[in-house]
Amino acid sequence: MAKERGRELGAIAVAIVAHVLFLAVAPRGPAPGAEVLAPRVEPSADTTVDIEEEGPPGTVTRAPAPALEQAPTPEPARAAVRAPAPVPAPAPESAPAPAPESAPAPESAPAPESASAPAPESAPAPTPAAPSPPVDEYGGAPAPAPVVGALPGLGSPVWAVPGVVPGAPAARPAPTTIEAPRPVDSDxxxxxxxxxxxxxxxxxxxxxxxxxxxxxxxxxxxxxxxxxxxxxxxxxxxxxxxxxxxxxxxxxxxxxxxxxxxxxxxxxxxxxxxxxxxxxxxxxxxxxxxxxxxxxYPAGSKVKGEIKPLCANEVIEQLAQAIQDGMSQGGGGGYTRGVRDDQGRFIPYSDLDEERKRLFCIPIGIAGGGDLSNFGAHMYNVVSSSFTIKRAGEQALPADTPLPVDRSAPWVPAAPGKTRPPPPPKKKKKKKR
CATH class of the missing domain: 3.30.1150 (Fusion Protein Consisting Of Minor Coat Protein, Glycine Rich Linker, Tola, And A His Tag; Chain: A; Domain 2)
Structure with a gap:
């Protein structure tokens, strides 16, 4: 137990000593917010600096061209370092005045063991940049980024690819003459x-x-x-x-x-x-x-006879109609049985076609029908004709008879040739005494 505690104390002491040594040996950084000074560089004794004076106001000085390097000699020459003066921008409205030659730079002190530098040549005046086109307040659309390695035409808008979107057809030329009116026959x-x-x-x-x-x-x-x-x-x-x-x-x-x-x-x-x-x-x-x-055939049909199934609903409808007619007053007349189509029109059962009657057919037998004249007869060709006479230049009125006036309401479906029967009378309720 004592040995373990001694080991822990020794480890703590070693850690403290290591931290103290690290803080003592580590370099100290600048304090936050302090100004960092650049290191001072002393120019060499052989460096030559030319200083140009500003000319009178309104004149533009030319920047001297850099000195040309001379061929290497046994004793290498040192190039002079010159700092060009800033060139002011010319006025936009006034015509550019001819720039006078720059004043000769003052002679530099001859350096020992160095050859004299050649006179600098005058450089041409800088050309002013062309003004950029005016841009509206919205600006133009950004140019699409090209796709590297793609086929020609890919990566750009579809409307920009020639031949993809058809152009507008050419306008028809305006007529140069006026068409003459059609002649009207006086007769x-x-x-x-x-x-x-x-x-x-x-x-x-x-x-x-x-x-x-x-x-x-x-x-x-x-x-x-x-x-x-x-x-x-x-x-x-x-x-x-x-x-x-x-x-x-x-x-x-x-x-x-x-x-x-x-x-x-x-x-x-x-x-x-x-x-x-x-x-x-x-x-x-x-x-x-x-x-x-x-x-x-002689009866006017394509087949001699017709065999069709006998449906249970047809028999039931006929029996119900017969019972209803027998119970009505006078033995005849009464309610008309029928159905209503999709448009709400009433169709009597006797006017229904065979297809509608057999829409839900439960066959209970077979019924046959036909004309007796067809049996034992042969088919023959029946030809009917009609004619119309046309005369040259003859015209008729659009309609010989006036059309009937439709007096029904606009929302009532048209039912040509069929009339809707009146609704059945309502039964009066007997009052209880």
């Missing part, structure tokens, strides 16, 4: 009246007799051709004597051109030997004939 009113009267005559059955003959001839030619399900439009031009000047196919839904080429040739040969009767005005017309060809 336009009579043409409009004539066209309107011809449309009225056609609606009553009075028309050019030759137009019906042309339409029936084209329909017979299509009926005897290989054309099946298609639509087409023809133009037949007639002169004032009823002679055919040309037959042209305007448009068709069948892509086989050979079928329609045969039809056009058949129409030309059928009308060439005939003299058609024109109207009382004895003017040439153009007959536009529209043909529609369909291959169907």
């Amino acid at each position: 336009i009113a009579s043409r409009v009246i004539a066209g309107t009267l011809h449309n009225k005559d056609k609606s009553t059955g009075i028309d050019v007799p030759a137009a019906g003959v042309v339409a029936s001839t084209i329909a017979n030619a299509v009926r005897g051709s290989a054309v099946k399900d298609a639509r087409a439009t023809f133009e037949v031009k007639l002169d004032a004597q009823g002679k055919v000047e040309g037959v042209r196919l305007v448009s068709t839904t069948d892509a086989n051109a050979n079928h329609w080429t045969g039809v056009v040739e058949a129409v030309k040969s059928g009308l060439a030997a005939r003299s058609l009767q024109m109207g009382p005005d004895k003017q040439g017309v153009t007959v536009v004939v529209k043909i529609e060809s369909k291959v169907q």
Whole structure:
């Protein structure tokens, strides 16, 4: 126990002695806030200093050029050290006056064992710096830093790369002449009246007799051709004597051109030997004939019969409708059953299409339907035709009859051809006695 305490005391004593020696040997730094003096450098005895005096006011002195080094000699010469005087800036408005030659520097005392220095040459006057362009209060955008080692065009804004952003198109040149107004026919009113009267005559059955003959001839030619399900439009031009000047196919839904080429040739040969009767005005017309060809059964359908599932909801709706009609007063009439569509319009159940009726179908049987005339019959080609007469320079009014005025509210959805039935009468509540 005593040995351990002695060791601790010895270690403490050694530490104290080490701290005292460190503080005694360490160099002392300057006190904080004290001025640090630079070390004094004594110039050598061989140093020469030239002192220049300032000239009179308004003159500019030139700084002497540094002395040229001489070639090394057996005894090296020492260059003189000169301190150039500050050069004042010239006045911006006054013209620069010719600068006089600087006064000769005073001769320096000859140094022992040194050669005389050559006379310094006069240096040119300093050129004043060009004024920088004015900068606005906001300044310009900083230049983008280039990316070292990148491809050309990378590291800069996209709009700065030529060819990336398309430029504005060139402006259209201004017109140098004024377009003349369109000529207006002085007889336009009579043409409009004539066209309107011809449309009225056609609606009553009075028309050019030759137009019906042309339409029936084209329909017979299509009926005897290989054309099946298609639509087409023809133009037949007639002169004032009823002679055919040309037959042209305007448009068709069948892509086989050979079928329609045969039809056009058949129409030309059928009308060439005939003299058609024109109207009382004895003017040439153009007959536009529209043909529609369909291959169907005698009942007008593409199939002989139709087999469809019998849905449970249809039977339930029919039974409910029959019960409702039987319970109503008089045995007939009553409430109309139906549904409302997405727009809120009421549609009676009898007017619903088959797809809507079978939207939720629970099949309970099979029902078949069809026309008896289709059974045992073959499909044949049914061709229908319609024609329109066009006269040169004839115009009609936009509408023959005035349009009906819609008196419904703007927010009510339109329901053409359908009327909304009145709501059912409310049942009166009986008062309790």
